[in-house]
Amino acid sequence: MLRFFTAVLSLITLAAFADQEILDQYPDSVLYEKPVEVIPDVWSAIGATAPPGYENAGHNNNLSFIVTGDGVVVINAGANAKLAAALHEEIKAITDQPVKLVINENGQGHAMLGNNYWIDQGVEVLAHVDAAQEFEEYSAQIYDGMTRYARENAEGTVPMGPTRTFEEKETITMGNKTIEVLYSGPAHSPGDIQVWLPDDGLVIAGDMAFHNRIPPIFEDTCTSCWIETWETTFAPLGATYVIPGHGYPTNMAQVEEHTIGYLKHLRAEVGKLLDDGGTLEDAYYVDQSPFARHDTFEELATRNAGQVFTEMEFE
Template sequence: MPRIIPALVAFVALAMPALADEDIKDQYPASVLYEKPVEVIPDVWTAIGATAPPTYENAGHNNNLTFIVTGDGVIVINAGANAKLAKALHDEIRLITDQPVKLVINENGQGHAMLGNNYWTEQGVEVLAHVDAAHEFEEYAGQIFEGMKRYAQENAEGTDPVGPTRTFEDREVITMGRFTLEVMNLGPAHSPGDTQVWIPSEGMMIAGDMAFHNRIPPIFEDTCTSCWIETWETAFAPLNATYVIPGHGYPTNMAQVEDHTIGYLKHLRGKVGEHLENGGSLDDAYYVDQSAYAHHDTFEELATKNAGQVYSEMEFE
């Protein structure tokens, strides 16, 4: 079992931040990255994104950009929300190692996972994604790109929305240097093609948007919350990861991400279920009691929207 790095202990201590992330200034003003990469366990690094919506101030770095220094090259998880973020991450990698980046893995088809792809492909790096994530990006790339340009402004320069260079359907095992990774789609969860990167030898799960920490997850029209809970309980949790780098929020452990992700989904579904049993309408469903999670980041932006989406999902279950 790998030694515990003090930074990971600090992350766990930050599980309940005193201030919402929107009130915290950029942590790395010298870079478009929101935070400078930190080593979570030996040779596994992540640049932690803002637990807030994408803004000009965070340049779209509101998810975790992770990389693994394998000894025979570097594997990057998430291309970044634009080419400038991708380059900024690459610059940080070069400060840490002279090993070349050999592979980028997109955690899903969202902009902050894929819009930086063109930077990496222009470096000759292969980009891997789940086939459903690739289809999602292909369908909505124009819309996603325009949205990014609106908030990122000059930070969008140099970005050309391109998909992955290859895809997988269920699971792909990658051995590079001292690491063997299992790149997986464990089942339906947050968005089409959600991808998890599991490193069994280290007990490390790079969870993508299967797991959130320090903030509540957004629930989209194509999010199946009952499926997400089932995938978690039948496929994700049984892997019993020691360390988790969530899609959003500080690296931590399984207990924390379960509370902040599945705990939230079960709480919201319970409240909406009670509302439905009492004959409640959609108009009133937006205001079901979610106060137990009001201290989490993005609560103000997402809570009412999430309640409406869950009502629409549960109304016909």
């Protein structure tokens, strides 16, 4: 327990310095940050709380791994093969157990574009069927976008989907760990999944949960569905520890405030605007000031408001 609280104190200290203006916090590696042990045997390389760019090589999500005693399970392949390789080097410095499985948290580039590195190592890659379909449809443009910002860090990356898929739940027993890979319901993007360690009370939430930054809202994001999935399926897990998709590890209360609190606030403001007969142009100016301190606010707030207006206009 003392070990856990020491780790938490370290993470809180790091979070205090979370700032999207910090371009790279681990200059010796293509990774944005060196992996930290969140609880015993569960590690995460925390990504930048900023959009993907050259300086962070696309490492703006969390790349996590579980050391089970009989192999390692990695959550997220990385945004390119170089990030995947860099993460693998960190894993090999921590344990001589082989990586036996990679889990893609969704069909986005930072979850899947590193798949070819792991597949070349003979590692199976697991994803939700909807995430696999999303990546298959959009992988070319996702890859093109990554090559533009990552430049030479894109070398060696070949878009590959997962080697196997699931629909609702997959339970993995490996070493001393029981790992439940869950599809809780529609949320941020197609095929979002969570990795739940019931014996440890820890959830690797993927893009269900954000911390230290506001989430992007896409054309295919259903914010009302996201809130419902959170309240009916995700929150009832009762996790003590949360590794979010983006931002520092924390607890459920914190990620709820930074994720669902933001969505509910934005929907309430847009709802008032609709009731008053406001337009899409008006939506860009709704009040989001309670979240202005969060990273990516300047990049995302205006666009998010427009997306939510378009969604709610037809509800």
